Amino acid sequence: GAVVSQHPSWVICKSGTSVKIECRSLDFQATTMFWYRQFPKQSLMLMATSNEGSKATYEQGVEKDKFLINHASLTLSTLTVTSAHPEDSSFYICSAPGGQKSEAFFGQGTRLTVV
Amino acid sequence: DAKTTQPPSMDCAEGRAANLPCNHSTISGNEYVYWYRQIHSQGPQYIIHGLKNNETNEMASLIITEDRKSSTLILPHATLRDTAVYYCIVSMNRDDKIIFGKGTRLHILP
Numbered sequence: 001g002a003v004v005s006q007h008p009s010w011v012i013c014k015s016g017t018s019v020k021i022e023c024r025s026l027d028f029q030a031t032t033m034f035w036y037r038q039f040p041k042q043s044l045m046l047m048a049t050s051n052e053g054s055k056a057t058y059e060q061g062v063e064k065d066k067f068l069i070n071h072a073s074l075t076l077s078t079l080t081v082t083s084a085h086p087e088d089s090s091f092y093i094c095s096a097p098g099g100q101k102s103e104a105f106f107g108q109g110t111r112l113t114v115v
Numbered sequence: 116d117a118k119t120t121q122p123p124s125m126d127c128a129e130g131r132a133a134n135l136p137c138n139h140s141t142i143s144g145n146e147y148v149y150w151y152r153q154i155h156s157q158g159p160q161y162i163i164h165g166l167k168n169n170e171t172n173e174m175a176s177l178i179i180t181e182d183r184k185s186s187t188l189i190l191p192h193a194t195l196r197d198t199a200v201y202y203c204i205v206s207m208n209r210d211d212k213i214i215f216g217k218g219t220r221l222h223i224l225p
Contacts, residue, residue, distance in 0.1 A: 004158075006158070032210065034212055034213070036215075043200075043202075043215045043216060043217050043218060044153075044159070044215040045215075046212055046213070046214060046215075049212055091156070093158050093159070095158070095159075095213070097210045102164060102208075103149065103161040103164060104161065104213060105161070106151075106158030106159045106160070107158050108157060108158050109156065109157060109158045111156070
């Protein structure tokens with residue numbers, strides 16, 4: 001079946017540094033991928049839509065210069081959290097419409113801790 | 116904003132059927148009802164979806180009312196591994212961005 005792989009599953013970084021999270025569709029092509037953020041005990045919040053070959057579309061209130069999204073190929077989207085601060089600590093999740101399937105598939109998530 | 120309303124939490128005894136309700140009174144004619152669940156610290160997992168007919172797969176059954184304003188997800192024999200947050204989503208198709216509501220936190224009691 002369709003699989004979305006996200007890497008790394010967890011990362012700890014120092015304040016001021018940048019962190020890159022990868023999201024890959026393993027057995028299907030995804031022209032669109034979505035990035036979510038989830039704080040403890042809260043629901044998933046859509047951050048942006050990643051489009052292969054064009055600029056990402058950001059939801060209201062999400063800083064595009066802080067959360068850089070690159071969708072360089074039909075199987076890979078990356079989210080870079082730039083100049084990370086402790087308030088950026090969160091669970092980040094990507095998803096993609098699943099090829100020939102009728103549903104979306106989600107990555108395993110990346111837990112980012114900024115110290 | 117999410118187009119669905121779900122109870123914040125529910126309990127169900129292990130081995131019994133878990134019935135999770137969802138209201139989607141503003142659903143339009145071409146929108147599907149999708150259900151996903153999220154086990155702690157994992158990405159959401161697809162369960163089932165439907166348009167107007169009831170649906171069943173190996174995981175669950177989905178019952179949609181005739182007016183399509185509400186639906187119920189049924190886990191026929193709940194196990195401890197079904198403890199999760201269950202999200203009811205209304206969407207035109209799988210390519211749409213998914214806007215998550217707060218979901219229902221299902222506790223399976225041993």
